[in-house]
Amino acid sequence: MPKNDSKEMTIFVTLVRSPIGYTKDQRATALALGLRRLHQTIEHRDTAAIRGMINKIVHLVQVEEAG
Secondary structure (H helix, E strand, O other), X not given: OOOOOOOOOEEEEEEOOOOOOOOHHHHHHXXXXXXXXXXXXXXXXXXXXXHHHHHHOOOOEEEEEEO
């Protein structure tokens, strides 16, 4: 992942499936990403930690890369 000093890479994460019925750690991961409601979109810096959290709940979220 190349770093551009003038502009950081960001991603938009949208909760598209409810975490109800999944494990507690998956629900906690969604909350840690800031996703509280369905169809809520949160902007995050594109880091390895955020990508790891997204990979844990990839079946619940939709990810769009931006600039």
